[in-house]
Amino acid sequence: MKNVYIHESAQVSSDAQIGENTKVWINAQIREGSSIGNNCIISKDTYIDTNVRIGDNCKIQNSVSVYNGVTIEDDVFVGPNVSFTNDKVPRAFHHDWTITPTLVKRGASLGANCTIICGVTIGEYAMVAAGSVVTKDVEAYTLVKGNPARYFYHIDKDGNRVDIE
Numbered sequence: 001m002k003n004v005y006i007h008e009s010a011q012v013s014s015d016a017q018i019g020e021n022t023k024v025w026i027n028a029q030i031r032e033g034s035s036i037g038n039n040c041i042i043s044k045d046t047y048i049d050t051n052v053r054i055g056d057n058c059k060i061q062n063s064v065s066v067y068n069g070v071t072i073e074d075d076v077f078v079g080p081n082v083s084f085t086n087d088k089v090p091r092a093f094h095h096d097w098t099i100t101p102t103l104v105k106r107g108a109s110l111g112a113n114c115t116i117i118c119g120v121t122i123g124e125y126a127m128v129a130a131g132s133v134v135t136k137d138v139e140a141y142t143l144v145k146g147n148p149a150r151y152f153y154h155i156d157k158d159g160n161r162v163d164i165e
Helices: none
Strands: 070-072 102-104 142-145 150-155
Touching: none
Parallel strands: 070 102
Antiparallel strands: 142 150
């Protein structure tokens, strides 16, 4: 691990892969089998579960839990307190449950406190507004908001509204 900063209070498995110039901050936990790319920020109080894949140049903000089954591609912003799920039918007494995968594609941004229900794909450069609940796929280059999250308008790579005729 070259030029990696890991805060002394962070717990990083020796079986995790951390890319160059990545910073892991206070009280973060990164579990075995996970892979984090180059130039990432893993902020305070984050939890990265087993076998999670996070690409290059990602920012995972404070108090985010990224569970097994979630893949985050390059250049993704995950706002504070974003909530991912990985079980379609969560029951404390089911011991044979299966992980339902979720994919966050390149350049997407997830606003603070949004919830991403497992099994969805967030398209390239899409944006999810703060507090939204995503229950179905989000198309590339769109902004969604609300509960459940719904299409609001098209955006460009920088997040600006664009008119499509």
